[in-house]
Amino acid sequence: MSLLEVSALTVAFEASRRSEPEVTAIANLDLEIGAGEVLALVGESGSGKTTLARSIVRLVDPTHGSIRFDGVELTGLGAKELAAVRGRIGFVMQDSATALNPRRRLLSSVSSPLDSQRSVSRRQREGLAREALQRVGLPADFGEKQPGELSGGQRQRVSVARAIVTGPDLLICDEPLAGLDLMTESHMLRVLKEVTHDTACLFITHDLCLAAEIGDRVAVMEQGRIVEEGPAGEVLSRPAHPHTRALIEAIPPADPDSAWRDRHGIVRSVQPPFEAAT
Numbered sequence: 001m002s003l004l005e006v007s008a009l010t011v012a013f014e015a016s017r018r019s020e021p022e023v024t025a026i027a028n029l030d031l032e033i034g035a036g037e038v039l040a041l042v043g044e045s046g047s048g049k050t051t052l053a054r055s056i057v058r059l060v061d062p063t064h065g066s067i068r069f070d071g072v073e074l075t076g077l078g079a080k081e082l083a084a085v086r087g088r089i090g091f092v093m094q095d096s097a098t099a100l101n102p103r104r105r106l107l108s109s110v111s112s113p114l115d116s117q118r119s120v121s122r123r124q125r126e127g128l129a130r131e132a133l134q135r136v137g138l139p140a141d142f143g144e145k146q147p148g149e150l151s152g153g154q155r156q157r158v159s160v161a162r163a164i165v166t167g168p169d170l171l172i173c174d175e176p177l178a179g180l181d182l183m184t185e186s187h188m189l190r191v192l193k194e195v196t197h198d199t200a201c202l203f204i205t206h207d208l209c210l211a212a213e214i215g216d217r218v219a220v221m222e223q224g225r226i227v228e229e230g231p232a233g234e235v236l237s238r239p240a241h242p243h244t245r246a247l248i249e250a251i252p253p254a255d256p257d258s259a260w261r262d263r264h265g266i267v268r269s270v271q272p273p274f275e276a277a278t
């Protein structure tokens with residue numbers, strides 16, 4: 001049994017105007033992630049990646065289908081049971097600007113996934129939140145700040161700290177490195193690789209090379225469906241589906257002065273963050 005089993009998932013949104021058809025963001029999708037496995041999910045904008053992530057943590061209600069986490073069916077769970085499961089799933093939202101409560105001190109936001117764990121005292125929760133902040137490279141006293149005082153990159157790091165504070169069994173990261181400068185990206189990538197060493201992860205990214213770097217497997221999404229899936233190296237070096245090939249061809253041409261080929265033979269124009277950090 002896989003840790004996460006999504007089967008025949010469909011998510012449809014009503015159109016904002018009655019005259020328009022509904023939007024099928026996810027269409028009959030199957031996906032599995034084993035314990036400790038990292039699945040990198042790539043796909044063009046609007047292909048349904050965020051909707052899939054939000055469905056798994058039940059921020060969006062599926063229209064049809066099943067989502068099983070560690071054998072428990074999540075669709076149809078009540079708020080109380082859901083809160084217990086949510087402590088085991090860390091979620092880094094795509095839009096970190098709206099992810100943090102503007103009226104809460106960061107320490108309180110970062111420790112909030114631990115709130116449902118009655119056996120953990122407030123003091124212990126705050127200690128764990130400080131540790132998580134330090135792990136993502138922020139000083140422990142950062143927790144005293146309010147979200148409004150942060151830069152975009154700092155907010156993203158705080159979102160990652162909050163997602164890992166419980167020591168989850170599954171981490172869902174929706175574009176966690178987007179918009180970070182190279183140094184911060186390299187640091188965050190190292191943190192995420194360390195965390196996902198023994199934690200299952202659904203890692204959503206636009207960057208195919210990053211997907212191959214972090215993913216044990218890569219899945220490619222198009223119009224609400226997974227059109228190709230397999231071991232990272234194989235999918236990138238021998239793409240079978242035209243959409244995967246199109247995504248690879250869309251990688252910007254390299255500057256010949258600084259170009260290099262990654263281990264999948266793809267030409268890139270900037271130094272890989274994981275090498276730049278060493």
Ligand SMILES: Nc1ncnc2c1ncn2[C@@H]1O[C@H](COP(=O)(O)OP(=O)(O)OP(=O)(O)O)[C@@H](O)[C@H]1O
Pocket residue numbers: 013014023024025043044045046047048049050051052094
């Ligand atoms: N709350 C919503 N109401 C209506 N339509 C929605 C809603 N959320 C998403 N959609 C639609 O569902 C489709 C998939 O959107 P989604 O945000 O999942 O894509 P994505 O792959 O994450 O894109 P990006 O790479 O730009 O983040 C899009 O057509 C989008 O307009």
Ligand SMILES: [Mg+2]
Pocket residue numbers: 049050051094174
């Ligand atoms: Mg998205």
